[in-house]
Amino acid sequence: MFRTRQLRMLLFYIKQSKNDQFNNQPSFNMKGFHTNSMRFTENKEKSGAGKEVTEKLSFETAKEKTKNSYLDMIRIYVNRDVHRRGHVEFIYSALKNMEQYGVHKDLEVYKAIVDVLPKGKFIPQNIFQAEFMHYPKQQQCVVDLLEQMEDNGVLPDVEMESMLLNIFGKRGIPLRKYWRMMYWMPKFKNLSPWPVPNPPPNDxxxxxxxxxxxxxxxxxxxxxxxxxxxxxxxxxxxxxxxxxxxxxxxxxxxxxxxxxxxxxxxxxxxxxxxxxxxxxxxxxxxxIFPEETEDLSDDVSKIDVSFFNFTPPKMKSLANIPxxxxxxxxxxxxxxxxxxxxxxxxxxxxxxxxxxxxxxxxxxxxxxxxxxxxxxxxxxxxxxxxxxxxx
Known part of the structure; x- marks a missing residue:
């Protein structure tokens, strides 16, 4: 089955390259992304000459580090790159810089990051794919996102469950992680007898x-x-x-x-x-308090069998309770x-x-x-x- 699929993919790329040579068109649209920034390359024709325009957007070098600018960078990545190549690296970069933008405790931002992943592609189609972690890199990435939510005390909602269900299916590991979080986090959220305002005061x-x-x-x-x-x-x-x-x-x-x-x-x-x-x-x-002596008078496992030299139990001395x-x-x-x-x-x-x-x-x-x-x-x-x- 796997060899047949590989042969089909090889024939498809050969056919595509021949069509591109015939039409004098490039076989790939040059769009790339690396961990800390987004790089997009577009070919535009002006006055009969092609010019390459490159736009660089980085989480670390942004001038305004606010929630709106953070969400704008996510929208730019989603809208510019149709195939969304490098989405795992983009999510890890977004998670790394959340605290700088002050959005590490915002549920809306976490849902916007999860929405970057394509829908339906990572759903396992048989029992073997479900048990052997279908697309492990993407699943582990979302599990790390949910763990960061758990560390920051962000409780997911029902919409997050539907998003994970559409991306990884009902047998995906991120969905299991979500169910465990929804079981334990509400139990521990208000369990402390010393409640502290969230966020705590700065005074x-x-x-x-x-x-x-x-x-x-x-x-x-x-x-x-x-x-x-x-x-x-x-x-x-x-x-x-x-x-x-x-x-x-x-x-x-x-x-x-x-x-x-x-x-x-x-x-x-x-x-x-x-x-x-x-x-x-x-x-x-x-x-220094006197040590308490253990009363063994009622302990039948250590009874002293004696007929003539029976001694009464010792009386305890009185002491103040600390x-x-x-x-x-x-x-x-x-x-x-x-x-x-x-x-x-x-x-x-x-x-x-x-x-x-x-x-x-x-x-x-x-x-x-x-x-x-x-x-x-x-x-x-x-x-x-x-x-x-x-x-």
Whole structure:
């Protein structure tokens, strides 16, 4: 079957070349496309002489990188090249430059890219073509497009399903990928208990409030407070401070041993979709809790068979249950995020905490351990007289 098809194609090209020689016409219309740009060549006759006019359009060198210009380049490719040669390279180039145009989360643009593929040509005609991935290059290209949609959180619609059905048929791998996306993506879309606006806000102050509220939500009694560093008399900077502390953390801070220091550590990073926020924590060394002994009195698999030396089960000792803020690696007293993430804003935060019901901070030694430009910056302070040291 394959040899017969190849012979027919060979005879067709031989016949076509003979007709072109007889009519003195070129056998192919020179239209080409490469990965990063579109090149079209047209032969026009002006004043009896043929001139070759070449138009180059590139995603990377376009002057205006907007959604309209992006869609215009897709329309130019579809309308100029009837046979749509190099459509796979064109789609990969379009996917590569989507973020530069700000259309990487636009469903309409993804459907316009899928519409570039010819309809009906890639549909398998028998079971062998369906199982052995008919036109694998084109199918893998569309699968990569759907994966990029999934990574960017773009949920396809019913129109996308009909487009894939017309291009690859009901047994195509891109259509299977679409069905899996439509099953799982709606389940995970609104599953997070900390919803974040989509797209997230660009204001750092709003992002800091969302981040600190998310981290401190483990304790429902946590109070979110907004401070201004300019309210402190000796403050150098004028910025905002988003602080979070619960009554349980205040009690833990009052019960802390005065001889042991507490630490301000950071910055740590938390992500809100595509935005990140740096935050700091006020902590102490972890407490040592007694290990819980396993009660084996009701375990019949390890029963001690004895007649005369039977001993009653041991009584358990009473111990306080550690709170959610007393972890194995640290005891957390408060959290904060500042506008500048500098040592001066953190010192203003500690002074605000001291005024806001944490008077014990004036008697404790506070050690500021900050990460700055590859160095570990340490600030030791007792009360309101800090001493700065770089390690």
């Amino acid at each position: 750092a102050f709003e992002l800091a409030q969302l981040a600190i509220a998310r981290i401190s939500s483990v304790d429902v009694q946590t109070k979110l407070t907004i401070y201004q560093s300019s309210d402190i008399a000796d403050s150098i900077e004028d910025t905002w401070i988003v602080s979070a502390q619960s009554p349980i953390q205040q009690d833990l801070l009052r019960q802390h041993n005065v001889k042991e220091p507490i630490y301000v550590e950071g910055p740590y990073r938390v992500w809100l979709r595509t935005k990140s926020v740096n935050y700091f924590m006020l902590r102490a060394n972890p407490k 709170s959610i803020h007393e972890q194995n690696d640290a005891t957390i007293f408060a959290l904060c995020a500042t506008g500048t993430s500098s040592k001066d804003s953190l010192l203003s935060w500690i002074r605000h905490l001291e005024k806001d019901g944490n008077s014990v901070l004036s008697t404790l030694s506070v050690v500021f351990t900050l990460k700055s430009s590859g160095k570990e910056l340490t600030v030791e302070s007792a009360g309101l007289n800090p001493e700065i040291d770089e390690r």
